[in-house]
Amino acid sequence: MASSSRDIKRRIKSVKNIAQITKAMELVAATKMRKAQAQTLSSRPYAQLSSALVQNLAKRSDYLKHPLIARILPEDQPVPVQKILAVIITPDRGLAGALNTNLINKAYELLKSEGIERFDVITVGKKGANAARRLNLNIIAAFDSRDKNISIQDAKPIAEIAIEGFVGNFSAKGGSASGGKYEKVFVVYTDFVSTLTQKPNILQILPLVPEKETDNTEYLFEPGPDEVLDALVGKVVEFAIFQTMLEAVASEHSARMVAMRNANEAAADLIDDLSLTYNQARQASITKELSEISAAKLAMEG
Amino acid sequence: MIHFKLITPERVVLEKDADSITLPTQTGEITVLSHHLPLISNLVAGEIRLKTGNEEEVFAVSNGVIEVKPDNQLVVLADTAEFGHEVDLERAEQAREKAQKLMQESYKDEKVFADAAASLEKHLARLKVARKHKSRKRANIET
Numbered sequence: 366m367a368s369s370s371r372d373i374k375r376r377i378k379s380v381k382n383i384a385q386i387t388k389a390m391e392l393v394a395a396t397k398m399r400k401a402q403a404q405t406l407s408s409r410p411y412a413q414l415s416s417a418l419v420q421n422l423a424k425r426s427d428y429l430k431h432p433l434i435a436r437i438l439p440e441d442q443p444v445p446v447q448k449i450l451a452v453i454i455t456p457d458r459g460l461a462g463a464l465n466t467n468l469i470n471k472a473y474e475l476l477k478s479e480g481i482e483r484f485d486v487i488t489v490g491k492k493g494a495n496a497a498r499r500l501n502l503n504i505i506a507a508f509d510s511r512d513k514n515i516s517i518q519d520a521k522p523i524a525e526i527a528i529e530g531f532v533g534n535f536s537a538k539g540g541s542a543s544g545g546k547y548e549k550v551f552v553v554y555t556d557f558v559s560t561l562t563q564k565p566n567i568l569q570i571l572p573l574v575p576e577k578e579t580d581n582t583e584y585l586f587e588p589g590p591d592e593v594l595d596a597l598v599g600k601v602v603e604f605a606i607f608q609t610m611l612e613a614v615a616s617e618h619s620a621r622m623v624a625m626r627n628a629n630e631a632a633a634d635l636i637d638d639l640s641l642t643y644n645q646a647r648q649a650s651i652t653k654e655l656s657e658i659s660a661a662k663l664a665m666e667g
Numbered sequence: 668m669i670h671f672k673l674i675t676p677e678r679v680v681l682e683k684d685a686d687s688i689t690l691p692t693q694t695g696e697i698t699v700l701s702h703h704l705p706l707i708s709n710l711v712a713g714e715i716r717l718k719t720g721n722e723e724e725v726f727a728v729s730n731g732v733i734e735v736k737p738d739n740q741l742v743v744l745a746d747t748a749e750f751g752h753e754v755d756l757e758r759a760e761q762a763r764e765k766a767q768k769l770m771q772e773s774y775k776d777e778k779v780f781a782d783a784a785a786s787l788e789k790h791l792a793r794l795k796v797a798r799k800h801k802s803r804k805r806a807n808i809e810t
Binding site: 584586597604607 | 708734
């Protein structure tokens with residue numbers, strides 16, 4: 366009996382230690398989460414307005430010539446898709462609940478539906494790089510994930526690779542878009558919905574897809590629609606990648622915080638359970654000793 | 668009155684109503700008053716002046732796009748934007764010098780040169796705005 370109560374005591378102690386660690390991680394994740402969420406939410410207006418503007422421009426300017434939009438438009442005669450680039454944005458670390466698993470599954474779904482051998486991938490974050498290696502994908506670049514202070518500079522290299530791979534040589538402005546290696550570029554990331562919900566998502570960033578809705582305001586363009594579009598389009602691609610990185614980081618920290626809170630609660634439950642068992646065991650041993658003593662006493666008197 | 672919105676990738680810098688807004692665009696400086704024609708233009712590095720009544724606000728921006736919407740709204744999407752009081756004069760001066768140096772060294776590489784020239788433009792605009800802000804502040808103390 367004595368040994369089992371000592372075992373229980375030891376377990377309680379180790380569970381308490383774990384609870385301390387998860388508590389600390391929860392607090393750290395909560396702080397990072399608040400920052401990341403604020404950053405994500407404050408950059409959303411730019412995302413909405415700039416994409417609305419590109420949509421608007423695409424309808425008016427000579428977009429057929431623009432190398433970043435050109436290829437989707439001849440809808441009746443789709444271009445055969447040969448090579449696809451996928452940018453997979455994951456955290457560096459685990460312990461974030463089902464976030465990573467869901468994300469990798471989503472990415473795998475995409476890879477499978479489009480034909481896995483056609484993909485080249487860029488990974489951001491170690492988890493994605495590991496998964497890509499496991500799946501034997503062709504990794505053309507692997508970046509580390511930044512978990513705070515993300516700036517648009519972090520998205521630049523990825524955007525450059527994507528644009529260059531897509532159009533071949535970007536300086537061939539207005540020329541034909543046949544030089545590109547990739548027919549499509551996707552980003553797989555976790556969309557931040559709220560602290561409790563994060564959704565793995567696939568975003569097609571290239572070619573840009575103009576929407577069909579028509580808004581017939583007459584605009585004046587200075588110097589001209591093509592020039593404005595040229596200045597804007599590269600930026601929009603860059604910004605789209607930046608935004609997905611922000612979303613991914615906000616999701617990561619939110620998921621981790623929730624996972625750690627759950628771990629904390631589970632630890633508390635476990636400690637309660639174990640304390641109860643411990644007290645029962647202790648009481649049982651006392652009762653047993655007492656009954657042994659009184660039994661011995663009875664035997665001696667008799 | 669025009670509803671003015673200045674947005675950068677990091678944040679919504681400013682959102683308010685103004686009487687007139689002066690912006691640097693690719694084709695020159697323009698001033699937008701209410702009932703302006705819908706317009707889309709490229710923004711270049713420089714200063715935006717915002718007039719409301721007798722008050723004037725100045726801030727530095729770098730490249731971007733402006734959109735005047737039909738219902739008296741003006742949206743500016745800029746890469747960076749700073750108020751005069753936000754600019755650290757010393758550091759802006761250093762950044763300007765660095766850009767200038769880079770420009771002189773990199774005349775062979777077209778892309779680096781263009782980047783350096785753009786950043787020089789940007790820091791010049793920041794310095795201008797910061798100095799303006801400083802001198803105005805001093806004038807206020809004297810009066």
